[in-house]
Amino acid sequence: MSPDLQDQLARLEAFYGPPELPAATDPFEMILWESVAYLVDDERRARVFARLREEVGLLPLEISTTPPEVLAEVIKDGGMQPEHRAGKLLAAAEEALDIGLDRLEKLIRTAPDKASKELRRFPGIGEPGADKLLLFSHAKRTLAPESNALRVLVRLGFGEGDEKNYSRMYRSAVKAVAPKLPEDFAWLISAHQLLRRHGQEVCKRSVPLCEVCPLTEGCRWFLSRAGDGTA
Ligand code: SF4
Structure with a gap:
């Protein structure tokens, strides 16, 4: 079962604080x-x-x-x-x-x-x-995850794949989260920013810092390693 996306994002916002909008949005x-x-x-x-x-x-x-x-x-x-x-x-x-x-x-x-x-x-x-x-532009209900956010989503359990086939991994994660997205663009943009920051600072590509992560509960990647003793 995939984790509760809204709960995971609330945890990230509590961890990092509300994200700032980027310098360019046009x-x-x-x-x-x-x-x-x-x-x-x-x-x-x-x-x-x-x-x-x-x-x-x-x-x-x-x-x-x-x-x-x-x-x-x-x-x-x-x-x-x-x-x-x-x-x-x-x-x-x-x-x-x-x-x-x-x-x-x-x-x-x-x-x-x-x-x-x-x-x-x-x-x-x-x-x-x-x-x-x-x-x-508030025209498409999506998280549009860039590479860092995409890695976080897939590790959490939304979608499958790896960076060897990036477009397949992207589509898989986008499809997995689609039914869970609200019609709230402020939330979606905030989620995009928070997931990106989490991938850059904690859920890093080679060695994720799970020991400080607020998302361990319900994270597929973490739980699979905890189960086999490698987390
Ligand atoms: S628990 Fe680990 S693998 Fe899961 S999101 Fe956090 S840092 Fe990433």
Whole structure:
């Protein structure tokens, strides 16, 4: 039997406190947020994003008319390969101009499935990324778990699989939690944030810190190891 999701999330909120909203929640700005930096923490990503906003702007036309080398300089503190990341920002801006942000926003409101297809045209946006953009737009009832949150969900007992077949694992967890999700977008977004933080800080990829975790009761992964003496 899968654990009580609402109870597990209440425990996480008691453990970490209420999560903050990310710096970007508009769909196009969230796409830029993902591309602006690589393998850095959120604080550093936020600094690079703020510099992009101040020195270039966040509108597709403002980005598409900025030379790649200038973009690369503006975002250079965002980790490896600034030229590659600048190329992704330019490609995202070109897609946005081609699709039209007004049309995209209308699709998100009225036809989330069609919007998902359009969102997947942007660089680096697959099914999980499109789900996340739709979640933060209050257009799709999902947890849209990114890799850390997904690992937590599967260890808890929602879905099956491993990272060798990421899309199968993602779909399995999304399907397993779907019947348990409320129609409350504030709760869903908070749950997305809390699960991500839990995967980053406690339910780590190689060695989960179960000894400090508030979710041991009802966690499939923990209970299976407790049963065989390895927890
Ligand atoms: S008990 Fe361990 S495996 Fe289960 S969610 Fe907590 S840290 Fe992850």
